[in-house]
Amino acid sequence: GQNIDQPTEMTATEGAIVQINCTYQTSGFNGLFWYQQHAGEAPTFLSYNVLDGLEEKGRFSSFLSRSKGYSYLLLKELQMKDSASYLCAVSGVDSSYKLIFGSGTRLLVRP
Amino acid sequence: GAGVSQSPRYKVAKRGQDVALRCDPISGHVSLFWYQQALGQGPEFLTYFQNEAQLDKSGLPSDRFFAERPEGSVSTLKIQRTQQEDSAVYLCASSLRGNNEQFFGPGTRLTVL
Numbered sequence: 052g053q054n055i056d057q058p059t060e061m062t063a064t065e066g067a068i069v070q071i072n073c074t075y076q077t078s079g080f081n082g083l084f085w086y087q088q089h090a091g092e093a094p095t096f097l098s099y100n101v102l103d104g105l106e107e108k109g110r111f112s113s114f115l116s117r118s119k120g121y122s123y124l125l126l127k128e129l130q131m132k133d134s135a136s137y138l139c140a141v142s143g144v145d146s147s148y149k150l151i152f153g154s155g156t157r158l159l160v161r162p
Numbered sequence: 163g164a165g166v167s168q169s170p171r172y173k174v175a176k177r178g179q180d181v182a183l184r185c186d187p188i189s190g191h192v193s194l195f196w197y198q199q200a201l202g203q204g205p206e207f208l209t210y211f212q213n214e215a216q217l218d219k220s221g222l223p224s225d226r227f228f229a230e231r232p233e234g235s236v237s238t239l240k241i242q243r244t245q246q247e248d249s250a251v252y253l254c255a256s257s258l259r260g261n262n263e264q265f266f267g268p269g270t271r272l273t274v275l
Contacts, residue, residue: 092268093266
């Protein structure tokens with residue numbers, strides 16, 4: 052079966068940096084997505100990595116190592132509004148464009 | 163701008179009833195996906211359309227679940243003889259083409275009593 056693991060919960064302080072890790076073992080890979088989901092709302096796209104390395108977009112960065120089956124999402128200068136669930140998802144499983152999601156990491160930002 | 167819309171936003175059904183959930187994707191988006199999300203979990207894939215063709219339905223949990231996209235735009239997910247375990251949020255997502263980022267709708271929260 053497909054396996055995507057990420058921590059269940061994390062807590063961080065406003066203004067700090069937090070790193071959310073994701074490891075995956077899947078039958079097929081065509082990219083890794085990170086989504087943010089506030090409670091009761093739709094997931095919104097944050098980043099996409101298909102090649103190894105770091106992608107930076109404002110306060111958010113995402114890293115991928117395909118050989119290690121590992122990715123992380125880095126959030127800098129945390130704000131209260133960053134309190135949300137962060138979903139790691141893999142595309143290309145079984146040669147399909149469907150996304151296979153981890154269970155999500157619930158991030159709580161404290162003042 | 164017009165994003166993905168879904169209706170109804172909330173649906174309460176008695177066990178055994180049939181329900182139909184509608185998704186209006188972003189105009190021009192070729193790919194459409196349905197996911198099921200249980201509380202506290204990540205979305206789980208149900209089915210995928212490219213235009214009107216249903217290319218992957220491997221995630222549909224039983225033959226009570228049926229999806230269609232007859233004209234390659236609006237899609238309907240139908241659940242027959244609903245059961246309590248069908249209670250979840252049903253998310254629809256569309257993308258310009260296969261492996262682009264998927265844009266999600268607000269979801270339909272289905273509660274089966």
